Amino acid sequence: MKNLSIDDQKRLIDKIVIDYPDLRNPLELHIMILQAQEEIRNDPKKGTSLSWEDKSLIEDLQKKVHKSNQPIAKFLNPSIFDSRALINTCKRIVKALIEKGVEEDLLKRFLDELVSERISILDTAGAALRGDVEYFENHGKRLGTNPVLILFIASALIQPCLEEIAKKVDASFLEKWWQALCPICGRRPTTARLKARKRYLICPLCGAEYLADIFLCVNCGNVDPATLRFLSPEGYPEFRVDFCEKCKHYLKVIDEDKLKRPIPKGFEDIITIDLDIMANNAGLKRI
Secondary structure, X not given: OOOOOHHHHHHHHHXXXXXXXXXXXXXXHHHHHHHHOHHHHOOOOOOEOOOOOOHHHHHHHHHHHHXXXXXXXXXXXXXXXXXXXXXXXXHHHHHHHHHOOOOHHHHHHHHHHHHOOOOOHXXXXXXXXXXXXXXXXXXXXXXXXXHHHHHHHHHHHHHHHHHHHXXXXXXXXXXXXXXXXXXXXOOOOOEEEEXXXXXXXXXXXXXXXXXXXXXXXXXXXXXXXXXXXXXXXXOOOOEEEEEEOOOXXXXXXXXXXXXXXXXXXXXXXXXXXXXXXXXXXXXXXXX
């Protein structure tokens, strides 16, 4: 999915809507965000000053991760980003969200702060790279805007760059990470794919698939098999919800060995929305 052009992704989404008509709204928003990101996605440098074709750059980042056990995003300086491209993309994302019914005043307060430079767009990108929740909570409180919404917008600005890095890293790098948080951007997964009894966690931001212990709660780190359980919807053995009895959080899992029709990469979370409903009814918490 991540290697497809924007037009090819749009065509793929149109096909998915046919198979999953109830998901038209979130899939349409997905297309709108892709279109908003078009300037950065079409840039070989993905809105930065760096060449991601430089193998030595990727190798150096991988070495830093091995030494520190910190994700690659922690070693990216926000100054690498083109502030003009970020602002342009931010305007388009805000427009898309407004078209989808998000309250205009809430979004425009944040956008006006960025355009007027009362809030630095590079500082915002840096906070998104770090996963600095406090930064977005503070600005959200000051502006009367939902901090989750601000974080969503900021994450969408850096997403094309992080996806490009996820494509360039060595496969062995992803196989050897063996931790819950994404090795590229540090986000916590909400979905996973099961392949030949191996569980690959899927990053919701950069799309990286990385190997992790099948007995691991990705929320609290619990590794006690006796307290790690699963639920599966009746008649759909290809889907399940792995959950932890200690923290009550869950992970949606797609068993590819039992899958009746393929689920395109990048759409795991949207297509498994019914699992969220099942988990919520069971009293479980989404990560």
